[in-house]
Amino acid sequence: xxxxxxxxxxxxxxxxxxxxxxxxxxxxxxxxxxxxxxxxxxxxxxxxxxxxxxxxxxxxxxxxxxxxxxxxxxxxxxxxxxxxxxxxxxxxxxxxxxxxxxxxxxxxxxxxxxxxxxxxxxxxxxxxxxxxxxxxxxxxxxxxxxxxxxxxxxxxxxxxxxxxxxxxxxxxxxxxxxxxxxxxxxxxxxxxxxxxxxxxxxxxxxxxxxxxxxxxxxxxxxxxxxxxxxxxxxxxxxxxxxxxxxxxxxxxxxxxxxxxxxxxxxxxxxxxxxxxxxxxxxxxxxxxxxxxxxxxxxxxxxxxxxxxxxxxxxxxxxxxxxxxx
Numbered sequence: 001x002x003x004x005x006x007x008x009x010x011x012x013x014x015x016x017x018x019x020x021x022x023x024x025x026x027x028x029x030x031x032x033x034x035x036x037x038x039x040x041x042x043x044x045x046x047x048x049x050x051x052x053x054x055x056x057x058x059x060x061x062x063x064x065x066x067x068x069x070x071x072x073x074x075x076x077x078x079x080x081x082x083x084x085x086x087x088x089x090x091x092x093x094x095x096x097x098x099x100x101x102x103x104x105x106x107x108x109x110x111x112x113x114x115x116x117x118x119x120x121x122x123x124x125x126x127x128x129x130x131x132x133x134x135x136x137x138x139x140x141x142x143x144x145x146x147x148x149x150x151x152x153x154x155x156x157x158x159x160x161x162x163x164x165x166x167x168x169x170x171x172x173x174x175x176x177x178x179x180x181x182x183x184x185x186x187x188x189x190x191x192x193x194x195x196x197x198x199x200x201x202x203x204x205x206x207x208x209x210x211x212x213x214x215x216x217x218x219x220x221x222x223x224x225x226x227x228x229x230x231x232x233x234x235x236x237x238x239x240x241x242x243x244x245x246x247x248x249x250x251x252x253x254x255x256x257x258x259x260x261x262x263x264x265x266x267x268x269x270x271x272x273x274x275x276x277x278x279x280x281x282x283x284x285x286x287x288x289x290x291x292x293x294x295x296x297x298x299x300x301x302x303x304x305x306x307x308x309x310x311x312x313x314x315x316x317x318x319x320x321x322x323x324x325x
Contacts, residue, residue, distance in 0.1 A: 025296070041137070058089055079108050162210045184219070219243075
């Protein structure tokens with residue numbers, strides 16, 4: 001049946017294959033500290049950019065940290081944006097979380113170029129001191145493709161930032177993980193993650209002496225800025241059909257919505273970062289705030305789904321940690 005006739009029914013697709021998408025006990029708290037960013041990438045599902053005003057304020061940060069302190073099941077605090085570092089309270093947030101959860105994994109989803117901006121020159125050293133895992137956007141190891149997706153000059157700045165991180169031990173010391181993120185250019189699925197990682201490591205080591213731990217391949221989601229691009233290029237229907245045709249049932253168990261709570265800059269909760277950008281509340285119900293949740297009773301709660309969920313289940317699957325299968 002043509003996708004246009006099916007209306008992208010993800011739940012119907014799961015049901016016909018005897019699959020159920022159920023929430024597990026949450027172990028990851030992903031927090032959007034704001035939509036302000038020094039870049040405006042064409043694939044950005046957040047529509048982040050230099051003109052955005054949405055920023056998590058100190059009062060909301062206080063409540064988020066209080067919730068983390070009384071939620072022992074949360075093992076990973078994943079900071080995203082925008083450029084999360086541009087939140088004025090970013091450093092204080094990390095210091096406070098590290099103080100109450102010294103062994104937690106704290107992730108900074110970094111666009112790399114921010115580490116070179118005025119006022120952020122010591123950010124890399126700060127991240128290293130507090131043992132923050134860096135997950136950095138690097139959509140290709142070739143300048144043309146990176147600049148096309150993220151802006152002119154971004155490749156060179158990214159290479160300089162990676163060298164700075166390497167000099168601090170990122171990518172070579174066990175406590176300083178440096179992982180790169182690949183997004184395809186255009187309406188295609190990512191290639192094999194393992195093979196592409198080998199290509200990345202060979203090219204970046206040979207050309208620039210850069211080391212990193214892992215490469216995460218992430219499928220572009222047909223929402224926000226990338227959706228606008230698909231529509232401009234007349235590829236929206238084709239791309240959505242591609243995602244459905246490549247549905248992979250093996251991806252279901254590893255989907256990020258199963259063990260993650262996504263929090264927006266105002267403290268509202270969602271099943272994943274993509275649902276957050278689409279305004280689909282946690283479980284598909286009413287809007288709730290993080291500090292209203294008891295993480296111990298979230299297991300088996302429903303997960304809000306939509307047509308975009310085919311993006312996470314296509315091919316090898318896709319999550320904030322890369323391929324699933």
